[in-house]
Amino acid sequence: MSTLKNVLAKKIEEHRKRTTKLLVESGDVKISDVTIAQAIGGMRGVKGLVTDISYLDPFEGIRFRGYTIQEVMEGLPKPEGKDYPYVEGFFYLLLTGDIPTKEQAEEVVEDMKHRAKVPEYVFDILRAMPRDSHPMVMFSAAIVSMQRESEFAKAYNEGKFNKYNSWEYMYEDALNLMARLPQVGAFIYRLKYKGDTQIDPDPTLDLGGNFAHMMGLEPPYDEVARMYFILHSDHESGNVSAHTTHLVASALSDAYYSLSAGINGLAGPLHGLANQEVLAWIQQFMEKLGGQVPTTEQLKKIVWDTLNSGHVIPGYGHAVLRKTDPRYTSQREYCLKHLPDYPLFQLVSKLYEVVPDILKEQGKAKNPWPNVDAQSGVIQWYYGLTEYDFYTVLFGIGRALGVLANITWDRALGYPIERPKSVTTDMLEEYAKQAQEAKSNEHRA
Ligand SMILES: CC(=O)SCCNC(=O)CCNC(=O)[C@H](O)C(C)(C)COP(=O)(O)OP(=O)(O)OC[C@H]1O[C@@H](n2cnc3c(N)ncnc32)[C@H](O)[C@@H]1OP(=O)(O)O
Ligand SMILES: O=C([O-])CC(=O)C(=O)O
Numbered sequence: 001m002s003t004l005k006n007v008l009a010k011k012i013e014e015h016r017k018r019t020t021k022l023l024v025e026s027g028d029v030k031i032s033d034v035t036i037a038q039a040i041g042g043m044r045g046v047k048g049l050v051t052d053i054s055y056l057d058p059f060e061g062i063r064f065r066g067y068t069i070q071e072v073m074e075g076l077p078k079p080e081g082k083d084y085p086y087v088e089g090f091f092y093l094l095l096t097g098d099i100p101t102k103e104q105a106e107e108v109v110e111d112m113k114h115r116a117k118v119p120e121y122v123f124d125i126l127r128a129m130p131r132d133s134h135p136m137v138m139f140s141a142a143i144v145s146m147q148r149e150s151e152f153a154k155a156y157n158e159g160k161f162n163k164y165n166s167w168e169y170m171y172e173d174a175l176n177l178m179a180r181l182p183q184v185g186a187f188i189y190r191l192k193y194k195g196d197t198q199i200d201p202d203p204t205l206d207l208g209g210n211f212a213h214m215m216g217l218e219p220p221y222d223e224v225a226r227m228y229f230i231l232h233s234d235h236e237s238g239n240v241s242a243h244t245t246h247l248v249a250s251a252l253s254d255a256y257y258s259l260s261a262g263i264n265g266l267a268g269p270l271h272g273l274a275n276q277e278v279l280a281w282i283q284q285f286m287e288k289l290g291g292q293v294p295t296t297e298q299l300k301k302i303v304w305d306t307l308n309s310g311h312v313i314p315g316y317g318h319a320v321l322r323k324t325d326p327r328y329t330s331q332r333e334y335c336l337k338h339l340p341d342y343p344l345f346q347l348v349s350k351l352y353e354v355v356p357d358i359l360k361e362q363g364k365a366k367n368p369w370p371n372v373d374a375q376s377g378v379i380q381w382y383y384g385l386t387e388y389d390f391y392t393v394l395f396g397i398g399r400a401l402g403v404l405a406n407i408t409w410d411r412a413l414g415y416p417i418e419r420p421k422s423v424t425t426d427m428l429e430e431y432a433k434q435a436q437e438a439k440s441n442e443h444r445a
Contacts, residue, residue, distance in 0.1 A: 234402025
């Protein structure tokens with residue numbers, strides 16, 4: 001057994017006791033109430049999910065296994081001479097909660113190399129699809145097409161499944177999938193935009209380095225890949241991609257079905273696709289201005305025009321965050337260090353100066369500050385990845401780290417099928433009436 005699997009097995013054994021104790025001794029303790037506004041309004045703020053992989057504080061932002069972004073970037077082992085950590089070591093952290101040693105991280109690097117071979121039929125399927133299919137359609141289709149490789153489904157069909165061992169099959173699927181996604185992504189990129197001139201993987205490289213290599217992007221893009229995948233990995237459990245993956249997995253669907261479903265959710269413009277939308281929006285108004293960088297006054301007008309035409313400002317606002325997203329700040333710091341004078345970065349910075357005040361003045365968005373998507377496209381563009389409809393695939397590779405770690409733990413802790421209760425509008429009206437009557441009686445008494 002690998003060190004990672006061994007450590008994980010011990011952690012699971014210990015954690016199961018905590019979950020059982022909570023259920024047995026404190027199962028009826030209330031952690032949330034649900035209002036009519038929450039039931040209609042996308043369950044915002046309802047505490048109804050459990051995960052230990054990451055936690056999102058509205059003001060501080062994300063912590064992965066208790067570590068801030070800075071602590072992760074500084075504390076995890078890195079390839080020789082590189083500034084950003086091994087993605088594989090970060091996956092070790094997400095799965096176990098422990099910062100791996102360099103040896104432990106490199107063991108995962110080697111393990112994943114042995115799992116990285118993408119079946120040939122995946123390439124045939126992708127080549128058979130219309131070339132103008134969105135890259136996220138191709139990515140999701142490629143993932144679900146590999147379902148026949150699932151160790152979990154195989155074990156289930158052979159009657160080997162039980163609540164104690166099922167995480168091990170999920171773990172195998174999670175590692176196999178994670179190892180293959182970079183090549184699937186790079187293949188889609190080169191199929192769509194580089195005339196299907198494919199670049200073979202380099203078995204000497206780590207996941208981030210190999211992805212850059214297969215994309216045909218020179219260093220330091222390998223560093224960008226490591227940074228990007230880590231930053232986009234997880235954002236607790238309630239976001240659309242994580243929640244969808246968890247929900248589908250709760251029916252005992254395997255990792256391939258579950259991740260493909262989560263990726264479909266990530267493809268929505270209010271979620272992961274917003275990073276594509278940011279670049280599309282910027283390109284659109286730059287074209288209208290004949291390529292001239294807008295002045296602050298022009299930019300204010302563009303933002304207001306966008307709002308007045310009923311559109312959202314992509315890359316701004318958030319369902320949970322109430323401050324600038326630290327993933328935005330982290331990428332901004334990268335830009336300040338590596339591309340401070342780049343015109344597109346300066347434009348994105350100018351948007352940061354202009355948009356929050358306008359959103360505050362408009363008074364609708366609960367969070368006027370930028371999220372991760374406002375900043376990520378600039379860096380990609382700078383390194384030559386200008387095909388912005390591909391950006392959400394990058395996000396998807398990163399997001400897989402978090403959601404695959406989550407569903408491995410879902411199986412380990414035996415979480416049941418997810419099935420919240422719905423009510424009808426008639427029932428809501430009845431609840432509202434009863435509440436009104438109770439209030440009037442209270443007033444009279
Ligand atoms: C990786 C990620 O998924 S990060 C999010 C990526 N998405 C985007 O950047 C798209 C732009 N942002 C948004 O649409 C929203 O802020 C979301 C989807 C992220 C969050 O949605 P919610 O939690 O419903 O936001 P909130 O409660 O603040 O919405 C209240 C109102 O403000 C509006 N609003 C919120 N953000 C924005 C924005 N960036 N621009 C304009 N209006 C906005 C909402 O559309 C809503 O309007 P309505 O009352 O007319 O329906
Ligand atoms: O948390 C959310 O709702 C959206 C988000 O930023 C993410 O999933 O990364």
